Amino acid sequence: MNIGLFVPCFIDQLHPPAAIATLRLLEHYGHSVAYPESQVCCGQPVINAGQSDIAEYAARFETSFEQYDAIVCPSASCVATIRHLYPQLTSRCAAVVEKTYELCEFLVDKLAVASVPGRCGDRIAVHQSCHGLRELRLGPASELLGEHLPQPTDRLKQLLGMIPDVQLVTPARPDECCGFGGMFSVVEETVSCLSGNARLKACLDVKADIVTATDWSCLMHLQGLAQRQKLPLRFQHAAEILAGDLP
């Protein structure tokens, strides 16, 4: 499969390891992966601020990615933007939208991988990205638990479960929002940090060593809070744990 790597703008600029790990992982499973340099940003920040005109963003996304069999991205919120918001705001990109995937859903649903190269002996807490959970349905949402509907499996936990002797710990209120929310993190700084600190406390209460997620945006916010308070927690994007020490 010819895969186009869609790297969120903030990962490109502020946290390349998540994208590097994604690239290595996909190559590990035997696929050819390219990073089209014409990409910049899916436009999520301006869309969430209320902008409706995304013509330039959509055009750039389409031209960058239309030639690939699949487009894979280490960010549920960016994929949710493409999958759910692009069709509302533009008629372009329909074909590209269909083949854009978040990394964990791609590995589980499309590649059906049975093992992962990563190794980790530390206690890992999964922070559930809200966009991943409730937009992409990457796992079961606590609001919907029960025998009413078949619930999707938690893709990230399934992948982490392939690490031998992995220790997954579940914080209380397992899918409460971290409070990042893009611009919310500065416009509503008070509540943003209150919610972030609540997640950190929940992770500490179950003695997590590492907090991971499908989204670096959540982790960047949580890490910022944790580092300021010198809390004993490390933050790693899911791709980095799953890829482990791949060259």
Added chain:
Amino acid sequence: MKGHPERAAEFAKDATRVETTDRNMWTARSSRDRARAAVPDWEELRTAASTIKAHTMSRLDHYLTQFADSATANGIHVHWAKDAEEHNQIVLKLLREAEVTEVVKSKSMLTEECELNPFLERNGIPVIDTDLGERVVQLREEAPSHIVTPAIHLNRGQIAQTLAEHLRSDPDNDDPHYLTSVVSKDLRGRIHRSKVALTGVNYAVAELGGIVICTNEGNVDLAVATSDIHIASMGIEKIIPRLADLPVFLRLLARSATGMPSTIYTSHFTGPRQDSTMHVIIVDNGRSQLLADEDHREALHCIRCGACANTCHVTRRGGGHAYDFSTSGPIGSIVAPARDHDRYGSLPFACTLCGSCSDVCPVRIPLHRLHLSWRRRLLSQGHVSADKRRLLAQMNMVLRTPQRYRLAGKALRTALRIAPGLLARLSPWGKQRDLPPAPPESFRDWYRKHRK
């Protein structure tokens, strides 16, 4: 103009208050989860409720007429009010005709919205709220912070103090059982004495010409039974077509609100009792305008369960009063801006679009999507602050052009490397958070070096 961020920050200054509110509301959310698990057709019910409401709105004039005609045939006096002012005047006129000097009122968010209490008070008629939580906030001269549990932001100690101050109870006894008995003893006498009972309406059944009111305390039944005149205020959106539709909503309501399978009392009034009169006031007050708004009309489907507020981390930690509106929580953020774009323009942004509200909404209102829709509406109509517009312009400038984007990224990484402290001080981000560590290069740089 003070908006949600300022009010939330104000509320959060008291950490105990945040903890109390969050804990109480999360308890309600957990109870809701357990109750839902026991109903195998929960998702079908949600779909049915949503479909019934959507149909009803599409024929609302027909159902309002049917309701008014049936109710009138049942002996109920039906009044119509275009707006809050007209509603309040109708109530006042009825009270003056009855020569009452004090009235009791059970919980009605509509009367909160119309600011009925202060209006009647200005006209010499004090109003006593008989819902326990409402009575407590009334004594404190506060607005309710939550549509189902008005005093959810208070702890027992505060309530004990309030009751001691106003009802001469023991300030050191904060047992909820004692506190409850203090309030209900005080209310019982007032309820018996009051000739008029003011109530809200949970559901108005068109084919029946009757109304349904749900309570847990029994204050509605007590008040109506011991009065000669029952005045029930309802918004136009409270209509449902058939009696057979009622159980769809009732099976969802209490479970969503408090986790109980039903409210203790579900009272049906289809006409005045012997020797008494009954009035229903049908109120628009901006609802027909919301109905005409294609993008946000689903907000009228709301059945006032409060589940969205209970699950919303912003409401739980910033408090219900931060919304500065009769209804707090996600549904408040969608209904309020329709009334005043400027006063409530911050509400749709008081949201991380986490989607939890939409998943708990019993009538499937896509609440988080409506927040985003409001942002689009406010921006396109110019109701967004100059700061926000500037920021948006800057983002577009950077994010639409690769060269500018790479330059901005490099500048940011450089600044992070050499002056993280300064950067932290310049942005609200840095108030409680460290900035991310500066990576030596962008992914693109790495890719060009290692993969091309």
Added chain:
Amino acid sequence: MSRDAVLNAVRAGKPPKLPLPPPYSAPERADDPVAEFARILTIVGGHWHVATDLATTLAEITGPLAEHGPVLDCTSAETSEVAKSATPRSAVIVDGRVGVAEMGAVWVGPTLLARSYLPVVCHALVVVITREAIVHSLHEGYARAAQYLEDEPYGMWIAGPSKTADIEKTLVIGAQGTAAHHIVLKTC
């Protein structure tokens, strides 16, 4: 006229016509609704009694409550006059015409009650019901209660003793209404 103003505004703004769904039908249940009723009733704070001899069971329930006032038995027609007074009652006994298992709720109408507050203001409410009157779902409940709503201006579902959780979400029973709630299954 405001009626016209409101209706015109609604007509002008309403969405395009959508179909009315057929009345909802709840999933069928094979288990015994009476057992489910008893289970839910207990969870919501009510007391369940099965009476082989009704008079004895009622005496057992109301006897210990004598200090709260006289008992009012509304299951017999003669009491309708007595029901008008507001004397505090230790217990009021009424007929439950329908029972809904999923909520532990019973339908109580105003027929023998001149003032409908009695089910609310007595110390204990005792509802007598038969097996045949108990159904599983609220949908079935309304199908049965519909006839009462046709004839009477007032009726209610009561699903337990009066409650509030307004103070710190702590459950307090007997807030403004009854403190004790008894359902008696009449078996003969």
